[in-house]
Amino acid sequence: MSFLDVKDLKIHFPTDDGLVKSVDGLSFGVERGKTLGIVGESGSGKSVTSLGVLGLHKGGRAKLSGEIWLDGEELISASAEHVRGLRGKKMAMIFQDPLSSMHPFYTVGHQIIEAYRIHHKVTKQVARKHAIDMLGRVGIPEPARRVDSYPHEFSGGMRQRAMIAMALSCDPELLIADEPTTALDVTVQAQILDLMVDLQREFNSALIIITHDLGVVAQVSDDILVMYGGKCVEYGSADDIFYRPEHPYTWGLLGSMPRLDREPTERLLPIKGSPPSLINVPPGCAFHPRCPYAERTDGKADTEVPDLAETEGGHLVRCHMSRTERRTLWETEIKPVLETQ
Secondary structure, three states: OOOEEEEEEEEEEEEOOEEEEEEEEEEEEEOOOOEEEEEOOOOOOHHHHHHHHOOOOOOOOOEEEEEEEEOOEEOOOOOHHHHHHHEOOOEEEEOOOHHHHOOOOOOHHHHHHHHHHHHOOOOHHHHHHHHHHHHHHOOOOOHHHHOOOOHHHOOHHHHHHHHHHHHHOOOOOEEEEEOOOOOOOHHHHHHHHHHHHHHHHHHOOEEEEEEOOHHHHHHHOOEEEEEEOOEEEEEEEHHHHHHOOOOHHHHHHHHOOOOOOOOOOOOOOOOOOOOOOOOOOOOOOOOHHHOOOHHHHOOHHHHOOOOEEEEEOOEEEEOOOOHHHHHHHHHHHHHHHHOOO
16 A cells, blocks of 8 residues: 555535536555656646545535545545644645735744644744744745745745745645646746755655646656546556557647757647536546547447556556557657657
8 A cells, every 4th residue: 555545536516507526536646755746637626636635625515435545544534623633744735826825914934833833842932943944945045034024025936935834844744736836937946846856855755746737747756647527547657658648638738738858840739629517527538529539439438438447567548449559549640740849
């Protein structure tokens, strides 16, 4: 069993318009010291998954089923109070928008101090010194002065660093980063990613990075999970996903990613259509209305949900086409086009 094991997780939300199947049978695992990247378009269920792991849907309208095992402890059946006690010390999250995730009425230092003192019986002076140390470690200049600043007094990159300092203040064993580099310029993005990887190595924590940016996961991930319509459509090592992808949706994501390692010669290839409504997920393969190869499945894509099947060495793919057909398409049609971009 991995340090984090998610098994057949379902998170559904009853609404007046119908049942929103935000996460619909998701399974994955993350070991200590390893990084899992979860990628997909907006609305694919990535952030809902992360909030489910942290127990932040408990007490709400969400209907949860399946299992979430953290270091041998099952969390879905655990009480909300018990899971709350694990947040911060055992697991922590870097939220997508640090300005809305941090309280505007309290200084950055106050919020780090509060998070630290919940899990450690120390004085305010000791906690303040720890907060200053953490701000310094994440690269905030003059931490002894900036510890008394408010979130709105920080730039976007500085707020993200402060959010990381808060998340790491109690040395969590699982860190989830939800779009940690959104709205940051590329140089700050690189610094934030390098910082997270360095701190992960230091604490030997398990790390999940949730993003729609394949460039981000290429830089830091050991394994990658591709989500579409609340399900996993492909799962494998970073090498599998980038050099031997087998799902048409993954091909589409790769085709829409700008390349900086060579001179571009062609326009990017966007995925046609829009992501499905999670209230009315298309029957059969959820991707079939946008898939250029759906007609190759003899109608199966329209009516039957494909199984998530292993191709080799832990590489999982949810597709009705045969492995031979997928490999042939990749080598003869998709890969040559991507190499000209």
